[in-house]
Amino acid sequence: MISAQLELPDALSAQGDAQRLGDRVRSAVRDGEPVLFTGCGTSEHAARAARAAHAMLKDVAPGARSAARDAFEAQLDPPDCGLLVAISHGGRTRSTVLAAQRALAAGARVCFLTACPEHAPAGVDTCATPLRDRSWCHTIGYTSALLACATLRADRAKTIMRAEIDARTRLREAAVRLRTCRRLLIVGSGIDEITASELALKIEEAAHMPATPLGAEKVLHGHLPACDEHTGIVLLRFDPRDDHRRDERTADVANAAAVLSMPAVTLATPRLASRAEALLAGALALQLLTLELALAHATNPDLIRREDPLYRRAAEVAAVE
Numbered sequence: 001m002i003s004a005q006l007e008l009p010d011a012l013s014a015q016g017d018a019q020r021l022g023d024r025v026r027s028a029v030r031d032g033e034p035v036l037f038t039g040c041g042t043s044e045h046a047a048r049a050a051r052a053a054h055a056m057l058k059d060v061a062p063g064a065r066s067a068a069r070d071a072f073e074a075q076l077d078p079p080d081c082g083l084l085v086a087i088s089h090g091g092r093t094r095s096t097v098l099a100a101q102r103a104l105a106a107g108a109r110v111c112f113l114t115a116c117p118e119h120a121p122a123g124v125d126t127c128a129t130p131l132r133d134r135s136w137c138h139t140i141g142y143t144s145a146l147l148a149c150a151t152l153r154a155d156r157a158k159t160i161m162r163a164e165i166d167a168r169t170r171l172r173e174a175a176v177r178l179r180t181c182r183r184l185l186i187v188g189s190g191i192d193e194i195t196a197s198e199l200a201l202k203i204e205e206a207a208h209m210p211a212t213p214l215g216a217e218k219v220l221h222g223h224l225p226a227c228d229e230h231t232g233i234v235l236l237r238f239d240p241r242d243d244h245r246r247d248e249r250t251a252d253v254a255n256a257a258a259v260l261s262m263p264a265v266t267l268a269t270p271r272l273a274s275r276a277e278a279l280l281a282g283a284l285a286l287q288l289l290t291l292e293l294a295l296a297h298a299t300n301p302d303l304i305r306r307e308d309p310l311y312r313r314a315a316e317v318a319a320v321e
Contacts, residue, residue, distance in 0.1 A: 002287050004131065005143050006161055009154035011130035018148040021127040024083060024111050025054055025149075033082035034065040036103075038074040039145075040095050042138040043087040045198040046145035049279050050085065052191055053150040074099035080106040085149075088112070089133060089141030091119030092321045100124055113145055135302035137205045139287045142198060146283060150276040160277055164269070164284035168292075171285065174234075174265035175292035181232035181263055184209055185223070187253055188236035188282075189216035189246050191275040195236055195282035202286060206301030207293035216249050220256065229261040234289070237268035238278035 012018045028035050035054065037047035051068035071086070075098040078084075084103040088096040091114040100110045104123050112124040115133070120126040129144035147157060178184060184203060188196040196213035203211040214223060216235075227233075235250050250266075257264050267289065269281040294301040305311040 002139055002284070002291065003165060005140055005284070006158055006165075008129075008131060008140070008144055008147055009152070009157040009161075012144070012147055013154050015128065015130050017127040017129070020125075021085070021111055021113065021148055022151060024109075024125065025085065028083040028109075029066075032065075034067070034079060035083045035085065036074065036079050036108075037066070037068040037085045037087070038071045038096065038099050039087035040071045040093050042142045042198060042201060043089060043093065043096065043145065044068075044070045045194055045201070046087050046142050047085070048194045048197070049142075049146045050087070050149035052194065053146065053276050053279065071095035071099045075102050078102035078106045079108040082108055084108050084110045086110055086112050086124070087114070087145050089115050089129075089138055089145075090321065091116035094319060094321060097121050113148060115141065115144065136304045136306065137202060137290070137301045143280070143283050143287075146279055150280065152276055152280065156277070157280060160269075160272075160280050161284050164281055164288065167285075168288050171267075171288045172292045174267070174289055175296045177263050177265055178232040178234070178293065179296040180230075181209070182230040184211040184232045184234060185219060185227070186211055186213045186234045186236070187216050187219050187250075188213075188239070189249065190239035190241060191278050192236040192239045192282060194279065195238065195286055196234075198283070199234065199236070199286035199289065202290040203293060205304040206290045207297045207299055208305060209293065209297070216246070216253055219253055224256060224260065227257075227260055227262055229263075231260075232263045232265075233257045235264065235266040235268075236282060237266060238272060238282045238285075239275055240272045240278060241275060 037051040039047040048068040072095045086100040110124040112120045117126045117128040133140045186196040200211040200213040
């Protein structure tokens with residue numbers, strides 16, 4: 001499904017729902033209304049990416065009020081005005097549906113971004129994405145929501161995505177280096193902290209390796225005492241803003257990890273023109289590294305361990321869709 005995502009930029013442009021979503025967000029901003037992006041799991045990370053992409057648009061006023069929050073928190077404290085953008089790839093995520101319903105009841109408008117519009121709750125403005133994941137370890141669910149909100153040109157988006165897919169060999173080599181680690185730290189700064197969160201989730205879902213996402217500065221303030229030669233570290237460098245200072249601080253993290261003999265790999269794409277491009281390049285890179293780690297561990301990334309009755313039961317008792 002990773003390569004299939006190359007169809008997404010053209011499909012989203014042809015469908016028109018992404019443009020409609022963008023119009024709804026811009027309208028709310030022009031009217032001085034708050035905009036809240038929400039979702040669960042991968043869709044929460046997509047909500048954070050969508051909010052970041054929205055905040056980067058040139059026509060967004062400096063005082064625009066936007067935020068991202070996980071759907072459980074959004075349903076506990078639903079917005080009573082403005083716009084809620086609820087993201088659920090399958091359309092049935094319990095907390096996201098409740099957040100949408102409670103925001104509507106409280107007086108907010110709701111755009112519901114999903115690949116399964118037939119499952120959207122009543123009363124929302126449904127915005128459909130064109131491709132559906134066939135795996136519980138969502139890839140399309142993340143990338144489609146990001147592309148729907150990032151307003152990248154389709155040809156440029158495809159160029160970025162194809163470049164990451166063509167670089168798969170370096171990710172296979174990275175997976176080999178990390179394969180025997182007992183746990184991983186996923187480290188990024190700026191916009192790459194969103195990518196770090198999604199990569200940590202994907203690795204735990206697909207390769208069943210404990211992974212912790214951290215900011216490049218955060219990791220240096222108390223986390224290293226728990227690390228040793230069995231702790232791998234993945235350094236992310238996609239964010240082009242303040243790139244020299246980010247490179248320097250990432251090098252500091254790499255040097256500290258080397259002292260502790262921590263296996264380290266760096267995922268980076270130079271010469272990206274914007275932070276939206278950084279999110280997209282990071283999305284494909286994290287998905288491919290996850291796939292290579294799953295192959296190295298001989299795990300099935302599609303089932304997120306629910307082929308095991310114990311883990312399937314754990315999902316059932318928590319009512320996880």
